[in-house]
Amino acid sequence: MRIILAPMEGLVDAPIRETLTRVGGIDRCVTEFVRVTQGVQPPRIFYKFAPELYNQSLTQAGVPVAVQLLGSDPEQMGRNGRKAVELGATQVDINFGCPAKTVNKHKGGCVLMREPELMHEITAAVRQAVPAEVPVTTKMRLGYDDRSMGVACGQALEAAGSAEIVIHARSKVDGYKPPAYWEEVSRVREAVSAPVIANGEIWTVADYWRCREVSGCDDVMIGRGLIARPDLARRIKASQQGTEVEDMTWPEAVALVREYAEVLQGWLEDRFVTGRIKQWLNFLRLGFPEAERLWPTARKIRDVAPILACLEQPLVT
16 A cells, blocks of 8 residues: 655656655655666666665655666666666656657657557566666556547556556546546556555545555555645545644645755755745645645745745734
8 A cells, every 4th residue: 555756747856756755655766767768777866866875765754665667678677777777777667648749849758658569668678687686667648649548558557567657537638637537546456466556646645545546556655745745645644544634834835845945955046946946835735725825926026035034924713
């Protein structure tokens, strides 16, 4: 009954992984994708996306982190998978789910679901290139143009040696619009023997249990729901034990944002740090009414110190 933090390009970076895994409840993370085109990416690129490689592929809280690759050339994907393991990766994940137009235009991510045979070739090449003891896993959607390709693609990935298959319960065309089609994930799960992990539209503890019931999956991956409510995984874990924990308060959430900002300031120029804070705050609006009330003011601020001060100001009820 694992909870996995989803890879979200441009948002779920190493600092936010560190912050969220310290809150608790998360069993595994996956990096933003390392783009594979021609040749093997230099070590600095792998370390940029997965600094946890310096720490046995663990966050400081001890949560394992998989390195994710995205590309369409089986040979190059295999070579980069091997390099990731040489640098310390303990799991290699392959992205067949990214819906971004730019990525799909260059034959990466979800567009590959039009070609299950190529998905098989890519996964098999990585599986062959990576030591047997290192799991190769995959992430996909239910299809590209519609939701009809889930079973065929899932079977192709299993046949190629994917140890687990994460399924975002929508097609590319569906984007991120509700609902999530968890019942379609169930169809894939029933058609393969590899473990299937359900992903998509889990915002609350109740959503988690409904997703498990409909999809039949024991494990789930959560992205936006954990960004909006950083304590969601912790509360789900408590519910698995039949107990409850107190909800995170707004001051506790602000403390996490401040902690995140401090780490980012060691990585980025302040103007970029402010942008990342706003990006997170925009998601926190979905989980905290305080964030919604502060948003009109905070969104106009360009510097780090003032935006953090804004988040900590008393709110008049």
